[in-house]
Structure formats: structure tokens, C-alpha cells
Amino acid sequence: AIFEAIQAMLAGDAGRPLAGRRAIVTAGPTVEPIDPVRFLSNHSSGRQGYAIAEALGRLGAEVILVSGPTALAAPAGVTRVNVQTARDMLAACEAALPADIAVCVAAVADWRPDGTGLSKIKKGDGPAPPLTLVENPDILATLSRSDRRPRLVIGFAAETNDVEAYAQAKLEKKGCDWIVANDVSQPGVMGGTENTVAIVSAQGIERWEKAP
């Protein structure tokens, strides 16, 4: 603690360039209930979002981390808001506005089951019921087009093929400033601790190897 205090004194505001700025970071999966027992979700450890939330906090920003269920502890100094569904996550993000920065790292489920059963569905002798899906709200696009739009809105893309082409298209479709494209076709990337990423913006593409 003494060492950190000295570091902070030596660093001053120069070490905290985001002091006074407010950042929203989404992280982890969303969980979309089918019934009280079953759910749809995405693989996401939450590590990338938590690492970004922690880094923004260290740079001086006030960080609101809107997180689906993960096994991770909230980084020190970061305010975590726990959510389950995409709709919960959007509501928590909107409640955290206004903000200067929004970083949408969460693996939000694109679809949710159409209506949550009140009782557990029974396995019968007949064929399985088809699961009807409805589109979830698009958190990245909603924040990008909000009348309280953060100045910098960053989205993430997890793709298995044509990573950069999809990221470029997503940038235009969502209306955000940057897309960070993770190539999940490489083994061990999903849930792993290191990714190869490409940062796609209106200025072009920048590649980072082994991003956290």
C-alpha cells in the first residue's frame, strides 16, 4: 500500500490521463432463460472486459463494469453491476449514462427464447419442441445512436472467419468508433488469456499480437 501510494504521488495526474472521465465497460456472457432451469448463453470468461475495466480504472477513469455471470472478482476501484440478460445489461448501461467512454466487450446473446415458461418443460415421448427465438436489443448500436452517446464507443467482434471484413461491416452497421476484432478461429482463444486482435476504425486497421 505504501509502495502504491508513492507510485501514485510520483505519477500525479500524468499517470491518470482519464481522471474525471467516466467509462462504461460491459463484460462476460448474458444468460437468457428458457424456463426456471434451462438457459441459452455464450462462452465468455469475462477476462478481456475485466482487464479493460481495470486498465481504465488505473488510468484514472471512474469505471462502471456491467457484467454477466463470471467467476471473476471485480477489479479494485471499479463499480460492478451484475446482470443476467441482454435486456438487463442494456438497462444497466443506460442507467450509467452519461459517460465519456463505452467499451462493449460482453458476449451478448443475439437472441433469447420467446417467453419464459413458468414451469419446467417436460421431456415427453414426442419430438422436442422447437425453440423460437426473438432478437435481443443491440447494446452497442443503441449506445452508439443514443442522444447521450459517449464520445468514444468501442465494440468487440468474435468471428471464426473473414475477421476484418466482418469487423469493418460491423463498425458501419453499429455506428461505433472502433471495433476490436478477436480471431476466435485460433485454438484456445475463447476463454483463454491472450488474443490476437485487430483494431478497426474509420482510420483503418491496426493489428495487435497477444492482447490481454
Add this chain to the structure above:
Amino acid sequence: AIFEAIQAMLAGDAGRPLAGRRAIVTAGPTVEPIDPVRFLSNHSSGRQGYAIAEALGRLGAEVILVSGPTALAAPAGVTRVNVQTARDMLAACEAALPADIAVCVAAVADWRPDGTGLSKIKKGDGPAPPLTLVENPDILATLSRSDRRPRLVIGFAAETNDVEAYAQAKLEKKGCDWIVANDVSQPGVMGGTENTVAIVSAQGIERWEKAP
């Protein structure tokens, strides 16, 4: 360790009534992939199955714990086999036969998506694709009717209503010896540390309050 060694010496075989017996315990959820990113699953902490595996181990049994993804450490002295899908779980159980006891605690997904996409499905402008489901193998019924059937096969039921009637029907349908019925309609039971259970067998029904 010395204390435990003394305990074990004092207890002798009387404290290890299951010495020489082999038990299979299934625990946790199964995870059924839709594509490389999305999956279907069930809420299950794995705590009940892990507690049972630990207790059987303490009673002297050789325990094979076949577990879906959980945040739990394997109990000491228990052999854990990690699986993802219901089909993996059945294969691991069959590989662990012959056994004297099978305790099927896992929250196995009744259905899985019909065919895993090789690329992540894209969210388009049209309606969401319906998710076609196919029935998963029934691990409890398969073990109960195996030609290498364990002498004691125990199933679990998580129900929201008519708990005991369903448990009685499940007992007959699956061919197991006992059904332990957890009433999940009580708040805080799913993922919680204490359950009210009813043990249903051919001999009738026995209620236990606050089972682990």
C-alpha cells in the same frame, strides 16, 4: 494429516462401510453447443453432487465424479472426469462401469441443438432462425437398464410443482432405485447450499429438511 491418520486408525473399517465399493457420481450441468460461441445449458452449481461424492469417499468408496463445468474443486480422494455434453457424460459413466453405486445428480440437458454450426451464425435483418432440438441420451435410464447395472442407482429430480408425483413417475420410467426430489419452487434453492428433499423409492416417500 496426523489427526486424520489417527481418526482413520480409530475408525477402522467400521468408519468406512463402503470400503471396496465403487461409486459413480454425476454432477453439474451439461453444456450443449449451438455453434462455437453459443450453447444451451442448465443452472447447476454442482454443489449437491460434489457433496455426495465427498461423503461417499469419506465412507470408503472409490468415487468417480463425472462433472460438467463448475467452479468447484474436486473433493480430496475423488477421481474427477470433466465433460461438457450429455453424450460425453454418458460415455464417461459407461467407461467407469462396473460400479456398485451410481448417483446421477447432474442437471443433464434433455435436448441439444440439432447439429453444431461450423461458423458462428450471423444475426441478420430477418427473423431469428428456430433452434431445432434433438433428445439427449438419458443417462439415468441407460445406467438403470445396463447389463452392467450398478446394484444401487439413484436419480435426482428438480421440479417446480407436484414434486413427489413426478418423482414417483420418474422412478418407474427410469428404472432406478431411488429418486431424490428437490423442490426448486422454493426461492434460493437452485444454486443454493441447502435443499428440502424427498426420497422416493418402491418403499415409499421419506422427507429430509435442509439436505446439503
